[in-house]
Amino acid sequence: MNIGDVADRTGLPAKTIRYYEDINLIKPLRDSNGYRRFREQDIHKLSFLGRARALGFTIEDCRTLLALYEDETRASSDVKRVAQDHLAQIDAKIADLRAMRDTLSHLVKACAGDDRPDCPILKDLGGNS
Amino acid sequence: MNIGDVADRTGLPAKTIRYYEDINLIKPLRDSNGYRRFREQDIHKLSFLGRARALGFTIEDCRTLLALYEDETRASSDVKRVAQDHLAQIDAKIADLRAMRDTLSHLVKACAGDDRPDCPILKDLGGNS
DNA sequence: TTTAGGGGTTCCAGCCACGGGAAGGTCAAG
DNA sequence: CTTGACCTTCCCGTGGCTGGAACCCCTAAA
Known part of the structure; x- marks a missing residue:
């Protein structure tokens, strides 16, 4: 199977697939013509990677997980x-974002959003609390 | 005031301050010796930028916000x-992360985490649902 | 047979917001 | 005079791709 078909089947862009081979x-x-030929096992790995990436694992985590996946003697x-x-x-990221959102939503609520220049958002950013 | 003192006062790394000048x-x-000399207005801007960045605004958003901050005739x-x-x-980011976390925490809970190889996390990533 | 098109390939640059580190100039204290 | 803490510019690297150029390959139609 060529890269385009694999891209269709896995949902991963061809660019990404080439990148995964690179690393x-x-x-x-x-x-013989230089085209990549993907076996079922390659496609299976790519699907694995796609799901792991969708869960937010880093590439290095994916590498680790893939190795564990292939190792029948791993420990769960x-x-x-x-x-x-x-x-x-x-x-941790969610907590950070929630803190931002809380602050920001307060400021947004406090801002009139009309054509006057007075703005509590800028006041806060400017240090006038 | 030199860059080190400004870094201390604003909490921004000197590297970041140089970068902000760059852009x-x-x-x-x-x-005359080539050292940057920061006025109070520069420090004030940097503090503004630090707070805006802490709220997650992109650099381009910061540029916009700073321009609005300086424009007395802005509309809020x-x-x-x-x-x-x-x-x-x-x-949107929080929603994405929460979806990841929900899936992931289910999988983590379902995984025994002992020395046996059987693992629902890998099963899920491998496509066995 | 040529041509058009839709594959594929490599390589290089860019994204964002810096951070690390080299190589060197400057300044104040001892 | 030397030491060491500053400061400067410059270039490379980060993560995980994405876009684009320049080129090769294969098939089908005119």
Whole structure:
């Protein structure tokens, strides 16, 4: 299967697939004309990567997870640790964003949003609390 | 005031301050020895930028906000629009992260985390739902 | 047979908002 | 006079791609 079909099947852009080969996440074969030839296992790995990325795992996490996936003798605790660490990072990000949103939504509510120059948002940013 | 003192006063790294000059957000003066000389207005702008960045505004948003801040004849609606757009982006990000977290926390809970290889996290990533 | 088109390939640059580090100039204290 | 803490510019790297140029390959139609 060529890269375009793989892109269609996995939902990943061809550019991304080439990038994943570049950084050694997948190793498709090559036809005599230089085209990449993808086996089912390559496509399966790419789908795995697509789902892992959709859950927000970094590429390096994906590399680790893929290695664990391929290792029949892994311990599930190793997988769980990676997932838990990532979960903690997500929670931290959510907390950061919520703090921003809270501050920001207060300011937005306090702003008249008319044609007058007076604006509590700018006042706050300017240090006038 | 030199860049180190400004960094101390604003909490921004010197590197960041130089970068902000590079992209024309601030225009400090120069001493005869080539050192940047910061006036109170520069420091004030930098504090403004620090607060805006802390609220997650992009640099381009900051540029816009700073221009509005300096323009006495602005309409508060212009400021509010920028803030509201940003708020919407934050909400979208939070929603994305929450979806990830929900999926991920289910998987983490379902994973035994012991020394056996069986793992629902990998099963899910592998497409076995 | 040529031509058009839709694949594929490589490589290089750019995104965002800086951070690290090299190589060198400047200044105040001891 | 030396030391060490500043300051300067410059260039590279980050993550995870994306866009585009310049080129090759393959098939079908005129």
